[in-house]
Amino acid sequence: xxxxxxxxxxxxxxxxxxxxxxxxxxxxxxxxxxxxxxxxxxxxxxxxxxxxxxxxxxxxxxxxxxxxxxxxxxxxxxxxxxxxxxxxxxxxxxxxxxxxxxxxxxxxxxxxxxxxxxxxxxxxxxxxxxxxxxxxxxxxxxxxxxxxxxxxxxxxxxxxxxxxxxxxxxxxxxxxxxxxxxxxxxxxxxxxxxxxxxxxxxxxx
Numbered sequence: 669x670x671x672x673x674x675x676x677x678x679x680x681x682x683x684x685x686x687x688x689x690x691x692x693x694x695x696x697x698x699x700x701x702x703x704x705x706x707x708x709x710x711x712x713x714x715x716x717x718x719x720x721x722x723x724x725x726x727x728x729x730x731x732x733x734x735x736x737x738x739x740x741x742x743x744x745x746x747x748x749x750x751x752x753x754x755x756x757x758x759x760x761x762x763x764x765x766x767x768x769x770x771x772x773x774x775x776x777x778x779x780x781x782x783x784x785x786x787x788x789x790x791x792x793x794x795x796x797x798x799x800x801x802x803x804x805x806x807x808x809x810x811x812x813x814x815x816x817x818x819x820x821x822x823x824x825x826x827x828x829x830x831x832x833x834x835x836x837x838x839x840x841x842x843x844x845x846x847x848x849x850x851x852x853x854x855x856x857x858x859x860x861x862x863x864x865x866x867x868x869x870x871x872x873x
Contacts, residue, residue, distance in 0.1 A: 669708075669861065670707065670708065670709070670710050671703075671708065671709045671751050671752065671857050671858050671861060672709075672710050672712065672749060672751050672752075673698075673709055673710070673711055673712070673750060673751065673752045673754065673853065673854070673857060674712045674713070674714040674746075674747075674750040674752075674753045674754070675691050675694050675695055675698070675711060675712070675713050675753075675754045675756060676691075676714045676716070676753050676754065676755045676756060676768075677713070677714065677717065677756055678716060678757035678758070678764065678767075678768040679716070679717075679757070679758050679767070679768075680716050680717040680720075680765070680767040681717075682717065683833075685833050686821075686825060686833045686834060687756055687758050687789065688715070688833065689825075689833045689834065689835070689836050690756050690787055690789050690819055690836060691715075691787075692836075693836045694754055694756060694787055694817075694846065695711060695713060697843055697846050698711055698754075698846075698850055699711065701847065701850050701854075703854050708854075709854055712749075712750065714746060714750075714753075716767050716768065716771055719739070719742070719743055720739070721740075721743060721767070721770060721771055721774060722739070723770060724770055724773050724774060725737060726740055726774065729776075730773065730774060730775050730777075731776045733776065733777050740775075743774055743775065744774075744775055747775055747778040747779060748778040750782070751782055751857040751858070751860070751861045752782055752783040752784060752785075752853050752854070752856065752857030752860075753782070753783070753784045753785075753810075754784070754785050754786070754849070754850075754853065755768070755785070755786050755787070755798075755801060756787045756788075756789075757786065757787075757788050757789075757794060757798065757801065758789055758790055758794060758797065759788060759789075759790035759791075759792065759793075759795075759796055759797035760797070762796045762797075763796065763797055763800045764797040764798075764800055764801045764804075765797075768801070769804060772804055772808060775808070776808055779808040779809060779810050780808065780809040780810075780864075781809055781860045781863060781864050782809075782811070782857065783810065783811045783812070783813065783853055783856035783857040783860055784810050784812050785812070785815065785849045785850070785853040786802075786812070786816045786817070786849075787816075787817040787846065787849075788816070788817070788818050788819065789818075789820075789821060789825075790819075790820075790821055791820075791821050791822070793820050794818055795816070795818050798816060811856055813852035813853050813856060814852065815848045815849040815852050816845075817842055817845050817846050817849060819836070819838065819842065820839075823839055824837060824838045824839055824842065825837060
C-alpha cells in the first residue's frame with residue numbers, strides 16, 4: 669500500500685516567496701526519509717499558484733459534492749489523489765493566506781479522513797497561521813499531527829533583499845523536527861487510508 673503525500677505550497681505570491689523555498693526544503697528532507705526511499709510513501713508537490721483558483725464561486729456548499737466548475741473539478745481530483753498533506757504556509761496578519769483558506773473551502777469529501785502536518789514561516793514562525801488552519805481542517809475531517817516546524821524569518825532564512833525569497837538556512841533542530849512530523853504524518857495517513865478503503869470512516873480533529 670503506497671501512501672501519497674502532497675507538499676502544499678500555501679502561498680500564491682508571485683514572484684515566488686519564501687513559502688516555495690521552504691516547500692522545496694521539505695521535499696528534499698522528506699526524500700531522505702526511509703519510507704520514501706523504500707517506496708512506501710510517494711511525494712508530490714501541489715502549488716496553489718498553479719491551480720489559480722478564483723474566490724469560491726460554486727453555487728452549492730462543498731458538502732453536496734456537486735461541483736459545477738471545471739477548476740473545482742480539477743482541484744477536487746488533485747486533492748482526492750492524496751492520503752495526506754504537509755501544508756507549507758506563511759503567516760499573514762495573524763492567520764493563513766486567503767488563497768489557502770479558499771482552497772480548503774472549495775472541497776469537502778476529498779479532504780475527509782486524511783492527515784496533515786504543518787511547516788510555517790514568518791516573523792513569529794507562522795504559528796498563528798497554523799492555529800487557524802488546524803481549526804479549519806478539523807471542520808473538513810482532516811486529522812492534524814502534533815509536531816510542527818516553525819521557521820523564523822530572522823533565524824532560518826538568509827535574506828539580503830526583502831523583495832527576494834532568500835535562501836533557507838534552518839537551525840539544527842528544524843530537520844529533526846520535520847522528520848518527527850513526517851513520522852507522525854505517514855503513520856496517520858496510512859491508518860486513515862486503511863479506514864477509508866474499508867469504508868469505516870474516522871473522526872478527525
